[in-house]
Amino acid sequence: xxxxxxxxxxxxxxxxxxxxxxxxxxxxxxxxxxxxxxxxxxxxxxxxxxxxxxxxxxxxxxxxxxxxxxxxxxxxxxxxxxxxxxxxxxxxxxxxxxxxxxxxxxxxxxxxxxxxxxxxxxxxxxxxxxxxxxxxxxxxxxxxxxxxxxxxxxxxxxxxxxxxxxxxxxxxxxxxxxxxxxxxxxxxxxxxxxxxxxxxxxxxxx
Amino acid sequence: xxxxxxxxxxxxxxxxxxxxxxxxxxxxxxxxxxxxxxxxxxxxxxxxxxxxxxxxxxxxxxxxxxxxxxxxxxxxxxxxxxxxxxxxxxxxxxxxxxxxxxxxxxxxxxxxxxxxxxxxxxxxxxxxxxxxxxxxxxxxxxxxxxxxxxxxxxxxxxxxxxxxxxxxxxxxxxxxxxxxxxxxxxxxxxxxxxxxxxxxxxxxxx
Numbered sequence: 001x002x003x004x005x006x007x008x009x010x011x012x013x014x015x016x017x018x019x020x021x022x023x024x025x026x027x028x029x030x031x032x033x034x035x036x037x038x039x040x041x042x043x044x045x046x047x048x049x050x051x052x053x054x055x056x057x058x059x060x061x062x063x064x065x066x067x068x069x070x071x072x073x074x075x076x077x078x079x080x081x082x083x084x085x086x087x088x089x090x091x092x093x094x095x096x097x098x099x100x101x102x103x104x105x106x107x108x109x110x111x112x113x114x115x116x117x118x119x120x121x122x123x124x125x126x127x128x129x130x131x132x133x134x135x136x137x138x139x140x141x142x143x144x145x146x147x148x149x150x151x152x153x154x155x156x157x158x159x160x161x162x163x164x165x166x167x168x169x170x171x172x173x174x175x176x177x178x179x180x181x182x183x184x185x186x187x188x189x190x191x192x193x194x195x196x197x198x199x200x201x202x203x204x205x206x
Numbered sequence: 207x208x209x210x211x212x213x214x215x216x217x218x219x220x221x222x223x224x225x226x227x228x229x230x231x232x233x234x235x236x237x238x239x240x241x242x243x244x245x246x247x248x249x250x251x252x253x254x255x256x257x258x259x260x261x262x263x264x265x266x267x268x269x270x271x272x273x274x275x276x277x278x279x280x281x282x283x284x285x286x287x288x289x290x291x292x293x294x295x296x297x298x299x300x301x302x303x304x305x306x307x308x309x310x311x312x313x314x315x316x317x318x319x320x321x322x323x324x325x326x327x328x329x330x331x332x333x334x335x336x337x338x339x340x341x342x343x344x345x346x347x348x349x350x351x352x353x354x355x356x357x358x359x360x361x362x363x364x365x366x367x368x369x370x371x372x373x374x375x376x377x378x379x380x381x382x383x384x385x386x387x388x389x390x391x392x393x394x395x396x397x398x399x400x401x402x403x404x405x406x407x408x409x410x411x412x
Contacts (some may be wrong), residue, residue: 016384019384019386020382020384020405022386023382023384023385023386023387023399023401024399024401024402024403025399048384048386049386051386051387051388051389052386052387052388053387176226176229178222178225178226178229178254179229180225180228180229180254180255180257180258181229181257181258181259182257182258183257193229193230193231195229195230196230197230199226
């Protein structure tokens with residue numbers, strides 16, 4: 001299976017998920033884009049993941065399938081962009097990710113606080129790979145998105161409160177992340193916990 | 207129910223547990239000793255817990271049942287000790303904890319890195335309270351201990367690898383905390399994961 005992670009807290013949680021699965025004898029391929037400077041939570045989780053049998057890949061290790069590359073600077077980050085694009089989609093794929101279908105993709109590419117990442121080539125390449133692979137996708141906390149710019153999921157896990165997710169999100173489940181009653185009161189939301197004795201509940205029709 | 211927490215990472219995890227239970231409409235009483243300076247993980251969890259319906263108590267808010275108190279300094283911490291003790295046990299109990307039995311006690315007083323805390327009066331008082339209350343106790347990561355210096359548990363949850371726990375630990379369960387294979391190799395432990403598809407397994411006879 002593959003875990004697709006962005007360089008943010010949600011990505012760190014995805015790496016942790018990959019480690020636990022690898023410890024339970026699941027063959028895990030972790031995709032994480034190359035950045036010179038990473039969040040501490042990412043480097044901590046990567047150090048742990050590297051001690052499993054899991055494999056880490058990066059789209060930017062592979063060469064573009066067409067066009068040349070140029071470096072773009074800024075913010076201590078390193079990235080490559082294809083010079084020529086024949087469409088809105090990038091002209092290369094993360095060649096280190098397997099070409100044949102995996103059994104499951106867990107999508108941790110998105111983090112609500114880092115929406116700008118969706119414009120980056122590694123993000124678009126990973127989305128393209130996931131949508132071309134025939135594996136079912138579980139998206140963790142996906143954004144409400146416009147058409148044609150994200151991963152099509154079979155299941156999505158929303159955290160705390162659900163966003164207005166469309167059909168691309170598949171079957172939506174809500175996860176209790178432990179927000180106390182008073183937090184909702186303080187932001188003016190009339191809230192009664194829907195969880196009962198459960199910590200994950202389905203939001204889609206049965 | 208009551209959650210007994212020491213001023214360490216394990217205690218912070220206990221506070222988090224108390225918050226989740228309180229969010230699910232369990233009446234939670236959290237015991238945490240008074241310290242002037244707390245770990246960041248403790249203050250973060252306390253801030254979240256304070257927004258639930260749960261109640262926080264401290265043994266040191268209550269007055270000793272016998273003897274006077276004096277302040278002891280050191281390490282930025284504030285503590286009170288009874289002047290006179292009639293035995294090895296302190297002469298006061300955490301009076302803010304309920305006198306009648308609760309339904310469940312979760313014991314997070316211990317942390318392997320902070321064994322010296324077991325000599326402190328708040329620790330002994332909390333242990334005495336738990337052993338006098340007739341509630342079943344779930345101990346999280348209890349230490350291997352000598353007789354008569356800890357909480358008698360009905361169940362204990364060991365983390366990663368079990369210690370040589372005695373009868374006081376009750377029925378012992380082992381929790382998978384995600385240590386990768388290579389970590390065991392590096393410290394010379396021949397390890398094959400006993401977890402299979404589970405994350406908690408019983409170590410006691412069925």
